Amino acid sequence: MQVWQVTALGHPAERTERALPVASSGQARVKVAAVGLNFADLLMAEGKYQERPTLPFIPGMEFAGTIDSIAPDSATGLQPGDRVAGFASGGALAEYVTAQAAHLIALPASMSFAQAAAFQIAYGTSHLALDRKARLQPGEVLLVFGAAGGVGLTAVEIGKRMGARVIACARGAEKLEIARAAGADVLIDSDTPDLKAALKAAAKPWGGVDVVYDPVGGPAFAAALSACRPEGRLLTIGFASGQLPDIPANHLLVKNLSVMGLYWGGYMTFAPQVLADSLRTLFQWFAEGGLRPHISHELPFADYPKGLELLRTRKATGKVVITL
Template identity: 55%
Template sequence: MRAFRILQTSEKPTYSDIFLPDPGPTELRLDIRCAGLNYADILIQNGTYQDIPPAPFTLGMEVAGVVTGKGESVQNFSLGDRVAVFSGQDGLAEAGVFESDRAVRIPDRMSFEEAAGFQIAYGTSHLALAHRAHLQPGETLLVTGAAGGVGLTAVEIGKLMGARVIAHARGADKLEVARAAGADHLIDDGEDLRARVLYLGGADVVYDAVGGEAFRAAFRACNPEARLICIGFASGDVPQIPANHLMVKNLTAIGLYIGGYFKFRADVVRDSLATLLGWYEEGRLKPHVSHVLPFDRIQEGLDLLRARKSTGKVVIRISNDS
């Protein structure tokens, strides 16, 4: 089968033919229909991500497909089931073998394109806002990078949780996407972020996947007892937080790396995804996929993320089967 692989950490990824092993006792074999791209795929490719597997390996952190095989210990899935897997790697391939405890059955009305880009973006935002920051109805949530893969879901979930949402993004088109997801106030990247947020009453929770100047401006626009959630650093600038300012304003800085939860509290991720899929089935979540590209255009999809030319998710269609 074909896979999009990093053969050596110093080289660009390339398509390779590899052998697909049989599933182990607790594993599923999938015919992969779609795979979601994430900014973390770029960081892994650049060698700057916090969790990089040893080369050679196949890129692709999340997939959706059909179960075609399973280990003898797997009881909760059957052949033919439609599932999504937050795998961390091995997703950008025609087929794959994954641990069954990383898989969830997807709703009948959810497309493979939606399912492939659902878990990381929605899971990150729900864990950040509900489990870590304990966002409350009526609070003001500021989301930087609000039209991106995780930022857009933070806008949607924050609004669903009863917050007043301020969306910060670059350009009118991206701000309109954030508005459609539920944002109450829009701030363009070229505006004075701190001044605008303070004019709107300050932020009680900051959801930041950008870092750099956006984080520093948001930090200075926080209300007393605000919580700042560090999701990522798409700007490439990892800001340093002045501890004395945390102290004086009684602020809380929070880190959120969803992949880390599988190492110590996998149940938290599973419970979160159960809630999110329930909301989807109730029609309360509407995943936004701006680009669906074929398997031979993966690099083009990564370039869209790198250049910030996408909104919501970019998904690779591996197979055209329904």
């Protein structure tokens, strides 16, 4: 089968061939139709991600396709021919991938393979962050950084569904318009000269920000602190800026603030049922017409490097999907 393979960290992936994988006990083999790209794919190829797979490795963390074969002991109700989505720590950028059958999700009839490949990590991250960690309540104020990006846009959408007032912060008018279409109430350009003042002014009519959703990191985090009301909750989702935020503990103390981290993939290890329950809710919301995945670029398998470059240069909005 054809695969993309990373043989050396910091070097471009190579297109090559590998033997077809075989589904072992409890697994299914899926013929891949689409793969969703994530900023984590970029970091992993550069050796900067929190997980470092053994070289050489096949990148790609979320996929959708059709079950090709399934182990006899996989008591999931799934069978060959079923349309499914799955998550893996890697290995999806291939014509076939094996995964634990219990972790595969049958797709709603209305969901395309591309939508499914763009769905799990982005929506799953925002749902767990806002619902399980921050306990976002109706009427609260949610500030989202990177609001037109892969996870940020889903935070806007889910935040509105949960009844929040949403302040979206993104770079440029085009990206802000995408956030507005997802339901944002207030739009702030992240390149504004005085971001701290802009955030405070936006939140003032509502008494301040209750929850901050930050997949960007860097100095924006400090600007958000000043806009938070007492007992605000700040979520660190990632560091797309390449800078870790400085967190002044004295500010947290004085305003009774809480900072929480959310690494979606980590739940696969210590609490997989939490992921399963969250995804079940999200796929139901999609089936009801309540979620609309935004895919800015859908590229063929041969253009995987172009997809990574779109993430690196921040030219993508929502998700980039590779199709086979």
